[in-house]
Amino acid sequence: MIKDDxxxxxxxxxxxxxxxxxxxxxxFTISDVSKTVGFLLxxxxxxxxxxxxxxxxxxxxxxxYNPSKAFRPWLMxxxxxxVSSYRRSHWRFQRIKQKSVESSAPLIEHDFSEDVxxxxxxxxxxxxxxxxxxxxxxxxxxxFLHDYTREEIAEALNIPVGTVNSRLTRAIQxxxxxxxxxxxxxxxxxxxx
Numbered sequence: 633m634i635k636d637d638x639x640x641x642x643x644x645x646x647x648x649x650x651x652x653x654x655x656x657x658x659x660f661t662i663s664d665v666s667k668t669v670g671f672l673l674x675x676x677x678x679x680x681x682x683x684x685x686x687x688x689x690x691x692x693x694x695x696x697y698n699p700s701k702a703f704r705p706w707l708m709x710x711x712x713x714x715v716s717s718y719r720r721s722h723w724r725f726q727r728i729k730q731k732s733v734e735s736s737a738p739l740i741e742h743d744f745s746e747d748v749x750x751x752x753x754x755x756x757x758x759x760x761x762x763x764x765x766x767x768x769x770x771x772x773x774x775x776f777l778h779d780y781t782r783e784e785i786a787e788a789l790n791i792p793v794g795t796v797n798s799r800l801t802r803a804i805q806x807x808x809x810x811x812x813x814x815x816x817x818x819x820x821x822x823x824x825x
Contacts, residue, residue, distance in 0.1 A: 633664045668778065763810075771785055
């Protein structure tokens with residue numbers, strides 16, 4: 633992930649009209665953005681759309697970026713808002729689709745072959761993480777996937793640090809109830825089954 637000083641310099645260049653600076657910012661951040669979206673979004677078909685919206689929102693918001701704030705949590709705030717927005721619109725679409733199907737035709741079974749191919753990580757852990765409430769999942773992903781501090785998570789989600797702590801505790805307890813254990817050693821997360 634990009635360092636704050638590098639991000640500030642690129643943002644200044646983007647605002648000054650440098651066409652290539654945004655591409656550099658994209659290149660520095662796309663890996664973390666796509667990982668975060670992948671872990672937070674249940675629907676693999678919407679990931680590219682959400683990532684595209686993240687970068688469109690980022691571009692529009694660059695003029696409002698406060699250079700005294702850390703860039704990574706600010707960017708992850710944009711990511712989380714876009715994931716949440718997609719979830720809401722996808723939920724509405726699914727409700728309309730379900731009502732349409734219920735009224736017109738018998739149900740068609742979903743082809744899970746694409747879902748299975750997309751799961752590169754441990755399926756049991758992914759299932760356990762995906763089964764968490766989105767608020768718990770967001771905090772867990774930022775803490776253990778991106779190694780954010782509790783303060784950075786609080787800033788990204790615009791919530792108090794105490795709320796971050798309680799959500800992390802609840803997420804870890806929920807995973808333990810599903811026979812997963814998450815521990816941290818030297819800042820790195822370890823998963824045990």
